[in-house]
Amino acid sequence: YNEFRKEEYPHIKFSNGFFGETNPIPLKHSHTHWIADKAIQMIEQYTNMSLYSNDKINIKNNTKSSTNNITKNSSNNQDDNKRNNKDYHNNGINNDNKERPWMMSIDFSEPHLPCRPSEPFAGMYDSSSIPIWPSFEENFNNKPYIQQQQLYSWGIENFAWNDWAPIVARYYGIISQMDDAIGRIMDKLDSLGIANNTIVLYSADHGDMCGSHRMIDKHYVLYDDIVKVPLIARWPGVIGSGAVCNNFVCHSLDIPPTILDIAGIIGKEFFQGTSLMPLLKKEKVGEWRKFAVSTYNGQQFGLYTQRMIRTEEWKYIWNTVDIDELYNLKNDPYELNNLIHDSRYSELLIKLRHMLYDELIKDMDDLIVGNQWLKTQLIGGKKI
Numbered sequence: 001y002n003e004f005r006k007e008e009y010p011h012i013k014f015s016n017g018f019f020g021e022t023n024p025i026p027l028k029h030s031h032t033h034w035i036a037d038k039a040i041q042m043i044e045q046y047t048n049m050s051l052y053s054n055d056k057i058n059i060k061n062n063t064k065s066s067t068n069n070i071t072k073n074s075s076n077n078q079d080d081n082k083r084n085n086k087d088y089h090n091n092g093i094n095n096d097n098k099e100r101p102w103m104m105s106i107d108f109s110e111p112h113l114p115c116r117p118s119e120p121f122a123g124m125y126d127s128s129s130i131p132i133w134p135s136f137e138e139n140f141n142n143k144p145y146i147q148q149q150q151l152y153s154w155g156i157e158n159f160a161w162n163d164w165a166p167i168v169a170r171y172y173g174i175i176s177q178m179d180d181a182i183g184r185i186m187d188k189l190d191s192l193g194i195a196n197n198t199i200v201l202y203s204a205d206h207g208d209m210c211g212s213h214r215m216i217d218k219h220y221v222l223y224d225d226i227v228k229v230p231l232i233a234r235w236p237g238v239i240g241s242g243a244v245c246n247n248f249v250c251h252s253l254d255i256p257p258t259i260l261d262i263a264g265i266i267g268k269e270f271f272q273g274t275s276l277m278p279l280l281k282k283e284k285v286g287e288w289r290k291f292a293v294s295t296y297n298g299q300q301f302g303l304y305t306q307r308m309i310r311t312e313e314w315k316y317i318w319n320t321v322d323i324d325e326l327y328n329l330k331n332d333p334y335e336l337n338n339l340i341h342d343s344r345y346s347e348l349l350i351k352l353r354h355m356l357y358d359e360l361i362k363d364m365d366d367l368i369v370g371n372q373w374l375k376t377q378l379i380g381g382k383k384i
Helices: 002-006 024-028 039-045 078-085 145-154 161-191 252-263 343-362 372-378
Strands: 011-015 033-036 103-106 200-203 231-234 292-299 302-310 314-319 325-328
Touching: 161 200, 200 252, 292 343, 302 343, 314 343, 325 343, 343 372
Parallel strands: 011 033, 011 103
Antiparallel strands: 200 231, 292 302, 302 314, 314 325
């Protein structure tokens, strides 16, 4: 954002409320306009229940919100909400944007459980027709203790699929409502005649288990449900409809240098990520990364350190205080069978641990840099 402000790009920031609501935040991050959305307060105000009860999240409640943090204003009239829906973020796009370059970033809190879509999205999916997740038969054999503990921490240890199916139906519903809201933004670009001169990037910070492996939320695991997220780009005249990039891995660190590269702003060399512009333009690129690395350090139920390295076929998860994980993603795409103690893969395990160690050193991860106590787990294989 600083680089864009130097080039006098106005930057409009729509926040979901998690990043603050006062002036120091936009000033610190160089936003020229800041519109904060009090998402959590809105949900509590316009439903007859709060997010939490007895320290548990009320994911089973069927309450439908008369509004939600996609819409602009509150209303008890669903038709009013539909009309407001298209205006909330479109207020930041107007005729002024036709004459000068600009940038807008929008942070949706959806889809985030508990999901409370408004109609027609709330009733869009029949829970009885939703197939069971392939990983729902998880038995947690040979898995880190924390995973099964999460069921008890959330109070969902006895949930069967008929408990989860209505939750998943609302999850689908809020995704469809969010898709509709994004579509209205696209329509606004069309109506102003600037769609063909506007680049749109869409991604997410993480996924949600939503019943996968019988779990909820995003914490204490590094399954693909959480770490593998979409990255969609629309660049009229450059990216063809339906085009797919087959390079193995791109990540969120690539987005800032990509945006700067597209805008012709110098400074992308200071970023850890790599510009995706050559891939978007289908230009020939040299050696591309062959693996992804993810990190995690714990959340509301306590500290828990994890580091992961994932290739196209294999995933190794280093859990510093628990059993490690090794999955063959080709044969076991739902990550049910932990192969960490299978002697057939001992050489592969050594290789993945060394690859992970080298990447953590390169990225100056404080967990490893200057810490000889943990080095032996990866380099020496000193793990149970």
